[in-house]
Amino acid sequence: MSFRTDERKELVESESGDDVIVLEGLEKEFAVRRKTAFLRYEKRAVRAVDGISFRVRRGEMVGYIGPNGAGKSTTIKMLTGILTPTGGRLRVAGLDPARQRLALTRRIGVVFGQRTTLWWDLPLIDSYRLMRHLYDVPLARYRETLDRCVEQLELADLLHVPVRQLSLGQRMRGDIGAALLHSPEVLYLDEPTIGLDVFSKARVREFLRALNAEQGTTVLLTTHDLTDIEQVCTRVMVIDHGRLVHDGDLAGLHALGESERMLVLDLERELPAVSVPGARTVRVEGPRQWLAFPAGASAAPLVARIAADYPLADLSVREPDIESVIARMYARGRSAAVTS
Ligand SMILES: Nc1ncnc2c1ncn2[C@@H]1O[C@H](COP(=O)(O)OP(=O)(O)OP(=O)(O)O)[C@@H](O)[C@H]1O
Incomplete structure (x- = not known):
């Protein structure tokens, strides 16, 4: 041009x-x-x-x-x-x-x-x-x-x-x-x-x-x-x-792609899947559990709730990778186009 x-x-x-x-x-x-x-x-x-x-x-x-x-x-x-x-x-x-x-x-x-x-x-x-x-x-x-x-x-x-x-x-x-x-x-x-x-x-x-x-x-x-x-x-x-x-x-x-962040919890012992509003447990491996939550939301209230209800030893938050955010953004665009 x-x-x-x-x-x-x-x-x-x-x-x-x-x-x-x-x-x-x-x-x-x-x-x-x-x-x-x-x-x-x-x-x-x-x-x-x-x-x-x-x-x-x-x-x-x-x-x-x-x-x-x-x-x-x-x-x-x-x-x-x-x-x-x-x-x-x-x-x-x-x-x-x-x-x-x-x-x-x-x-x-x-x-x-x-x-x-x-x-x-x-x-x-x-x-x-x-x-x-x-x-x-x-x-x-x-x-x-x-x-x-x-x-x-x-x-x-x-x-x-x-x-x-x-x-x-x-x-x-x-x-x-x-x-x-x-x-x-x-x-x-x-x-x-x-x-x-x-x-x-x-x-x-x-x-x-x-x-x-x-x-x-x-x-x-x-x-x-x-x-x-x-x-x-x-x-x-x-x-x-x-x-x-x-x-x-x-x-x-994140909102556009409805992307999710991951909370990785290390509990003090093996437990059934953690249940907390605003997140879903996607994987449990021994005392380690992975919880997905909306990427646009703050992790702080979730962490506070989990720390109050479960024996928490350690935790980290993982960001979604760029490729998956973009893939979800497109998938969403396509489904919006199909439904509109
Ligand atoms: N000198 C070049 N000659 C021919 N094609 C090129 C040249 N430089 C880049 N390209 C092509 O242009 C496109 C964009 O490349 P570019 O390096 O800008 O991408 P990028 O977003 O920086 O990727 P990455 O994250 O892998 O570094 C690619 O298809 C690449 O193969």
Whole structure:
């Protein structure tokens, strides 16, 4: 899709100064070659992003989720200027990412959970010094930002350790620090908690909340962990097959898919299935029981009730996975279409 000049002018004029990310009918098509027989190839177009429109206001913390291959990374690559859209319109901090990539790099920070931007053999602090030069950050501002990151990300003991010797959680904190040294307005995080233990995940989430509250940084987060969304984001967008299928809050998404969370109880001894209003026992295995309850409901009253009536040793709450939430959302859409 492309826009005529008058349409583009209209869009620019309707743009609010508060919108830091603007997508209008964004598209990305890849031309792929597939071998069909010996020395025979077929050309095919893959529409990774198929007409997505949304706006993110300055200071928002937004989750961008979807199943594997949905088009999340392709969107992020267009937002950072790595890929050029094949249609639609895109603005980040008022800039066209593909055409003004250099100017944009000073305004955005990017963290990839699966890759590091740090120099593998250098101590963390050396990577930071190099980044300061790359981004041309004034010394006083660099020191101030570094001090804040060191304190809040607990990096003091890690600064002089070569990156290859850091644990995954430590490396991730180091990467987040690196992405923030030039004080970006927008921070993209691609699976920042992947592979981390529960404590490291909690630390990263807490840091992002503090960053947003103190600096007003806009955060766009892609993840497969719905707890990231629950604890960090106020809004969640779901993409599937290159299209936006939900834009709202997490409770709304759960309500749409009638999804369920799971309470895993460890009782002090084996007992018959726990019976409590608002939840249903779906599995009993020795002293462990699994209770499903609506994902939009709070677990607190359920836990209080169970703790009062049963000998509870331990418990945990499991979020539904994104794939099942989306599958239920579609199943519901289909049955609504059949009954309406
Ligand atoms: N460079 C490319 N050339 C051809 N096809 C591509 C390319 N990059 C992505 N695709 C295709 O575009 C679609 C979307 O891929 P994308 O990586 O954006 O999905 P994703 O939502 O980030 O998935 P994941 O959660 O697995 O990372 C997929 O079908 C993928 O195979």
